[in-house]
Amino acid sequence: MSTSAVAVSKHRAPGFWQSTNGKKIVMAVTGCILILFIIGHLLGNLLIYAGPARYNAYAAFLHFDDTLLWIIRSVLIVSVVLHIEAAAQLWLRNKRARPVNYSRKEAIRSSYASRTMYWSGPIVLAFVIFHLLEFTGGFIHPGSRFIAGDVYHNVVAGFSVWWISAWYIFSLCLLGLHLRHGLWSMLQSFGIPHSRAREVVLKRLALWIAVVLIAGYISIPISVLTGLVK
Amino acid sequence: MKLTLKIWRQKNRDEKGRFFTYPVENVNPEMSMLECLDVLNESLIERGEEPVAFEHDCREGICGSCGFMINGVAHGPQSATTACQLTMRHFKDGQELTIEPWRAAAFPLIKDLVVDRRALDRIIQAGGYISVSTGNAPDGNNIPVGKDIADRAMDAAACIGCGACVAACPNASAALFTGAKISHLGILPQGKPEQDRRALSMVAQMNTEPFGSCTNIGECTAACPKEIPLEVIATMNRDYRGATCRKRDDLVQVVAPVTGWSSSSKS
Numbered sequence: 001m002s003t004s005a006v007a008v009s010k011h012r013a014p015g016f017w018q019s020t021n022g023k024k025i026v027m028a029v030t031g032c033i034l035i036l037f038i039i040g041h042l043l044g045n046l047l048i049y050a051g052p053a054r055y056n057a058y059a060a061f062l063h064f065d066d067t068l069l070w071i072i073r074s075v076l077i078v079s080v081v082l083h084i085e086a087a088a089q090l091w092l093r094n095k096r097a098r099p100v101n102y103s104r105k106e107a108i109r110s111s112y113a114s115r116t117m118y119w120s121g122p123i124v125l126a127f128v129i130f131h132l133l134e135f136t137g138g139f140i141h142p143g144s145r146f147i148a149g150d151v152y153h154n155v156v157a158g159f160s161v162w163w164i165s166a167w168y169i170f171s172l173c174l175l176g177l178h179l180r181h182g183l184w185s186m187l188q189s190f191g192i193p194h195s196r197a198r199e200v201v202l203k204r205l206a207l208w209i210a211v212v213l214i215a216g217y218i219s220i221p222i223s224v225l226t227g228l229v230k
Numbered sequence: 231m232k233l234t235l236k237i238w239r240q241k242n243r244d245e246k247g248r249f250f251t252y253p254v255e256n257v258n259p260e261m262s263m264l265e266c267l268d269v270l271n272e273s274l275i276e277r278g279e280e281p282v283a284f285e286h287d288c289r290e291g292i293c294g295s296c297g298f299m300i301n302g303v304a305h306g307p308q309s310a311t312t313a314c315q316l317t318m319r320h321f322k323d324g325q326e327l328t329i330e331p332w333r334a335a336a337f338p339l340i341k342d343l344v345v346d347r348r349a350l351d352r353i354i355q356a357g358g359y360i361s362v363s364t365g366n367a368p369d370g371n372n373i374p375v376g377k378d379i380a381d382r383a384m385d386a387a388a389c390i391g392c393g394a395c396v397a398a399c400p401n402a403s404a405a406l407f408t409g410a411k412i413s414h415l416g417i418l419p420q421g422k423p424e425q426d427r428r429a430l431s432m433v434a435q436m437n438t439e440p441f442g443s444c445t446n447i448g449e450c451t452a453a454c455p456k457e458i459p460l461e462v463i464a465t466m467n468r469d470y471r472g473a474t475c476r477k478r479d480d481l482v483q484v485v486a487p488v489t490g491w492s493s494s495s496k497s
Contacts, residue, residue: 019437
């Protein structure tokens with residue numbers, strides 16, 4: 001090999017957003033914002049067990065200032081868009097990074113959740129759109145009438161339809177898988193180094209947070225189906 | 231023992247490759263994987279066939295030259311072991327082994343099991359060094375380094391640059407390699423002066439090469455013959471994030487990936 005093969009030709013350095021590391025940091029930060037929303041949304045929704053009056057009062061409270069509501073909604077929408085844009089661009093890059101596949105490839109340590117992020121993500125997105133159309137917009141309400149303002153009625157009537165409850169439970173389980181890997185992965189992507197021993201603890205913690213959150217959410221359609229909440 | 235080796239044969243980058251199946255008799259269980267290939271190659275040469283090309287140098291697991299996929303796992307089924315240190319007693323008599331080269335856009339194939347890993351060299355060139363003043367050698371232990379720091383740096387410095395992390399990653403990402411090289415210098419006091427520049431330059435070079443992105447799934451550290459911890463990826467991201475915030479000028483320059491060879495010595 002002569003020296004001409006390693007002749008240095010200067011190239012423009014990729015900036016923060018062009019680098020995979022930068023995109024992953026953006027995904028970590030937006031993911032964290034969305035997790036905070038998921039926690040808050042669950043805490044609010046658990047008020048359904050306090051009865052129709054308290055639950056509808058909570059729903060009305062969220063609307064006490066529409067400007068503020070839209071500011072918060074904008075932050076969430078921007079987070080979702082950035083999260084998906086970064087994920088999609090990285091996915092395309094990753095496809096190009098291995099043009100010839102292995103004839104045989106074993107997964108030796110990665111978790112099922114971590115290997116299915118590109119499946120759980122889009123399904124959760126479809127679920128979120130369905131969820132907004134059903135309970136926020138009121139465009140989908142099979143078997144009952146959507147009453148703006150009477151959130152308690154809408155939730156109970158919505159979940160009384162078995163296939164809606166089934167779709168919710170399925171999607172929420174996938175959200176749980178997504179969180180189980182995402183909660184831990186965001187620490188790595190954002191750059192918070194920790195020892196191997198703490199890695200085990202953090203992964204277990206991520207699993208338990210995901211399980212608790214999803215159990216809380218799933219309890220609502222199950223309670224409606226079993227008649228605990230009517 | 232008897233083994234059947236299903237090996238990827240490919241004359242060069244431009245020609246199509248395919249698997250060839252070779253039965254190998256008289257495999258000594260104490261042989262290494264590479265010695266098993268040597269035995270196969272001797273019989274191929276005797277028959278007048280082209281021997282299987284594979285990279286090797288020290289054969290004691292410290293140079294990083296060897297490496298290929300054995301039954302879908304980089305460096306084979308034994309953890310913390312390079313292909314040259316993998317002895318055949320770990321396989322069953324009569325077993326079939328599928329042997330494939332590392333597959334990544336950043337590692338173009340040269341021949342059979344040999345791939346071009348110069349992308350890793352270019353990442354090192356971008357900042358995998360520290361500046362040392364000339365003159366007399368400084369006194370030993372002049373700069374105190376805590377044992378925990380020294381251990382962490384040593385764990386990261388154990389990387390031999392074999393490329394198994396890239397091969398094992400479903401995204402063909404070089405995050406573990408780059409992370410190890412950034413961490414082992416960056417966490418020591420001797421490496422602090424260039425910490426920001428190193429993180430920016432090496433990450434920039436890594437992203438200029440056609441590697442994928444890290445999804446923190448941990449296949450790399452499981453395949454790594456030196457058991458580099460996943461922590462180094464977080465350290466790289468922390469250094470990169472800090473350096474991006476503190477960046478003052480356009481220090482960062484990258485080199486265009488070179489995948490060709492000059493014609494004279496290599497065909």
